[in-house]
Amino acid sequence: MRRRGTLLTTGALTGALALTGCSGSGSGPERAELSVSASYMPQPVSADMAAGFLTITNKGGTGDELTSVSSDVAGQVTMHSTTGGAMAEKSAFPIPAHGRLVFRSGGNHLMFEKLKRAPKQGQTVTVRLRFAKSGPLTVEMPVKATTYNPSTGH
Template sequence: MRRLTAASVVVTSALTLALAGCGGSDDDASGSTTDKPDLKVTGAYMPAPSMATMAAGFFTVTNSGGADTLTSVTSDLSGDVTLHSTKGGAMEEEKSFTVPADGTLDFASGGNHIMFEMLTHKPKQGEKVSVELHFAKSGTIEVSLPVKSATYNPKTGH
């Protein structure tokens, strides 16, 4: 009996230490840079709007860190900039978009996009439109959207 009890104590102690070590490494990982988002915005553009009141914007957010969320977009071009997805050919307003860890969030023609309504002016090809992308963890990232031709179609990979 005594031998089983001693063995049980040794095994229990070893398991407790092993589990404590696992918990410690999880805690260390939560403070690592991999949990912090590392965002880069590329391929930003706005097709020259055909209407004086509305425009769309596109870009790609690449994340080489932990997940984040795009919560809103603001711009001097419009007091009403909204996030939209396109599902089954229908545009739908979204409250936010997740930027996956070590992944990308694409805003491309026919898919996700930002919509500018009630424009302060109709931007022309060659102008640049400033926007601020607001993220839950990363804060605000300022982006310049060059206004391209209305039929502009970027090469794959922005």
């Protein structure tokens, strides 16, 4: 009889632990897990404007939105989409759960406007990304050659 009581107690404890694991405490897969990779700025050809590119990956179980970008090198940073050759300024970009938001040449991109200084190849530019749900991320974006293409590395 003593053994049966131990089994029931173990079973009840296991059930309670399983329920606790499902309580939605805000940790685990129910939040966005954002990281940034492949960031770069081609050395600008204009004295007052530059473009920037990066990839934001979300390994979390909840989507988020990129809502603004700022940089110490520019008076303003705007976000743009490009569809069928037409560019449009956007106020936010969704980042799906278990997905990516890609800013690349010929597609979505960042525009650094009213440059305070001309970034040169070999330097880095500090960029601050703000999101609807997640805390901000600061990225050191390397300045590459004007003709840099990440698919060729040049």
